[in-house]
């Protein structure tokens with residue numbers, strides 16, 4: 047499975063990851079490699095565990111008391127569940143964009159500046175301004191908001207809010223960005239903007255995107271993992287998977303027979 | 306309605322052929338009933354509002370009607386020839402450092418009482434009290450030049466004369482007042498002494514400032530204790546405490562604490578603060594601490610509820626950019642929860658402000674003729690003062706009691722208005 051990626055260094059790897067909610071197993075033995083060159087898409091029917099798995103990758107699931115993870119997940123070869131791992135820094139290095147846009151109820155500027163501020167990434171006001179501008183530009187939002195940086199982030203439209211959240215995630219200069227259905231609440235134009243953004247970010251960050259939209263997976267990703275009932279059924283090159291799926295369940299799902 | 310057929314037909318209509326008759330008679334009746342229910346509810350709500358407004362209006366009407374008189378005072382004129390009575394004392398003598406001592410040696414009391422005697426003769430005792438001369442002393446202290454001349458001073462009259470001025474006393478004093486009034490020797494005005502003085506034996510001379518200042522200091526102590534401790538407890542219980550038996554027990558205890566009768570907090574304060582810690586009796590410090598114990602559970606409960614209602618997506622967003630748990634709480638959760646916490650604080654503080662029972666237990670019912678100067682001075686508070694005055698036999702205290710209630714209500718309104726202003730500021734900041 048990993049033969050064609052041997053030349054590329056893996057940013058994150060997961061090996062035999064099981065996730066349990068109390069007694070119930072939600073993820074069953076998933077092994078995946080994430081690298082900087084390829085965008086990885088997670089697809090699969092609702093409730094199959096895509097979000098659950100994604101959240102294990104920056105330990106967001108720590109907030110759910112009943113949730114338990116076994117197996118190994120590494121970032122640059124380091125086990126992220128090791129006791130020596132600092133969770134706060136891990137989440138700064140592995141950023142996340144949530145399914146529902148969740149800007150802070152603060153100004154647009156403060157939304158972006160918050161992360162750099164708490165991590166001390168800017169040495170002064172000017173540098174912070176530059177980070178804010180650069181992040182908004184990368185997220186394709188700068189032109190729309192540059193005159194209203196002091197307005198509330200929650201007053202933006204849904205699509206703008208989602209791009210604000212992406213800008214907020216990249217402002218802390220993470221190494222990996224996890225996106226959980228970032229376009230599920232957006233219209234086609236806003237979706238196109240975010241897909242374009244993912245293209246631009248590719249190579250600078252390792253990107254994982256969860257999506258329900260097959261076309262989107264095909265457009266933005268180079269690698270795709272298909273999940274079903276908590277197991278990863280198939281994992282490989284996106285073009286390969288969409289033209290010639292190896293598994294029957296994958297074929298059924300991609301052609302829309304269930305989902 | 307034919308009871309037997311109707312349910313059966315309806316069932317077939319819904320489950321079977323899906324031909325619900327939306328225009329049918331049954332449906333129309335249902336609509337009529339629904340409108341009637343809506344209307345009924347609206348009128349019920351409206352009448353509830355009207356009833357509570359009436360109560361409030363009645364309360365305000367009665368209070369203001371009675372209390373407004375407490376804010377005015379009656380003064381009677383006394384001409385005094387200071388120059389000859391004091392044997393030519395100079396203004397320099399009674400100004401500066403030793404003014405008060407110099408005045409005492411001049412026997413101002415004697416001077417004034419003699420002047421009163423000359424002017425009013427036998428009626429003097431019905432018009433003035435033996436303390437009336439203190440008005441002259443205060444006037445001389447603020448205006449030493451008076452000592453060198455012959456002036457008419459206005460002295461606070463006896464409470465009976467004051468009440469006669471507001472026409473509600475016996476004939477003797479009413480006749481006396483009418484005589485004075487006709488001679489131009491009586492005047493009524495705003496009672497500044499009431500706003501600057503403290504408790505006393507003569508209702509015409511008592512003031513509310515002592516109790517008001519006591520209330521202010523006590524409330525500040527309460528706020529300074531209850532707010533930070535209450536908020537931190539709420540944050541800890543909500544964000545950090547593991548959910549187990551111990552935290553369940555603490556939660557139940559706090560909820561019960563909020564319902565404990567206040568007098569029990571007074572007993573607690575008596576034992577803990579006065580007996581064990583030996584803090585000064587009757588002081589605003591101890592009063593504030595006791596009220597803080599009472600207010601804290603209310604703030605904890607309100608705080609936990611409003612922390613709980615902060616959407617989890619905000620926490621996730623903050624954690625997602627690498628905020629530590631403390632940063633999540635202080636940068637995001639608390640600012641969003643603050644309006645709710647402040648609502649709880651307002652309720653708790655308002656309750657504490659009106660509390661008498663626990664304060665009586667720790668001795669804040671002392672008779673104090675001067676306002677407290679600090680945290681540890683013996684002091685009293687507005688509701689206790691009201692309670693004490695309402696117990697007085699002298700009829701003149703009745704209007705003072707009402708006036709004190711007005712002051713208490715104004716204090717309460719000011720405190721709440723300030724808190725609501727703060728809350729709205731925090732709410733609109735984003």
Ligand SMILES: Nc1ncnc2c1ncn2[C@@H]1O[C@H](COP(=O)(O)OP(=O)(O)OP(=O)(O)O)[C@@H](O)[C@H]1O
Pocket residue numbers: 067072091092093094095096097098099110112
């Ligand atoms: N906090 C939780 N506690 C218990 N079970 C959970 C919890 N969150 C998710 N699950 C369960 O885990 C399974 C996977 O859920 P998950 O949210 O990962 O699905 P998903 O693939 O992201 O679905 P969708 O596409 O609808 O977002 C589901 O069966 C769900 O019921």
Ligand SMILES: [Mg+2]
Pocket residue numbers: 096097098145226
């Ligand atoms: Mg999901």
